[in-house]
Amino acid sequence: MKNISNLTAFAGLLALVAATGCHNSGSPYQPGPVAGQAVGGGVGVVAGNVAGFGKGVVSGTVGGYNMAMDPSYHMVRYWKTETTPDGRTIQVPYDQLVDQYGRPVKMPAPTGNPAPPAVK
Numbered sequence: 052m053k054n055i056s057n058l059t060a061f062a063g064l065l066a067l068v069a070a071t072g073c074h075n076s077g078s079p080y081q082p083g084p085v086a087g088q089a090v091g092g093g094v095g096v097v098a099g100n101v102a103g104f105g106k107g108v109v110s111g112t113v114g115g116y117n118m119a120m121d122p123s124y125h126m127v128r129y130w131k132t133e134t135t136p137d138g139r140t141i142q143v144p145y146d147q148l149v150d151q152y153g154r155p156v157k158m159p160a161p162t163g164n165p166a167p168p169a170v171k
Contacts (some may be wrong), residue, residue: 123151 129145150154 124148124156127153 063125123147127149129147130142131145132140133143134140150156
């Protein structure tokens with residue numbers, strides 16, 4: 052019960068201060084108001100930058116995750132057997148960007164490889 056009365060008194064005092072405001076009849080060139088404005092501006096800038104940085108980090112993380120986990124496009128790797136000039140047989144990978152239905156996208160793969168060989 053005592054906590055409720057203390058809370059009520061504090062809320063009333065806060066409402067009274069907010070309603071009456073703060074009035075300074077002194078000169079704005081005195082050190083008190085000037086220092087208060089400087090400190091208030093500095094605190095506001097720092098708090099705003101911290102909030103902006105936090106929002107930027109969260110937005111960037113979410114955007115990067117969504118871009119990496121986009122299920123509508125993925126890479127398909129084809130392997131082509133080639134013979135080197137010295138007679139060795141090797142497997143060469145060819146990457147193809149396909150949509151969610153497995154159809155090749157009409158753009159080159161991000162790896163810069165040539166188009167895969169035609170499937171027979």
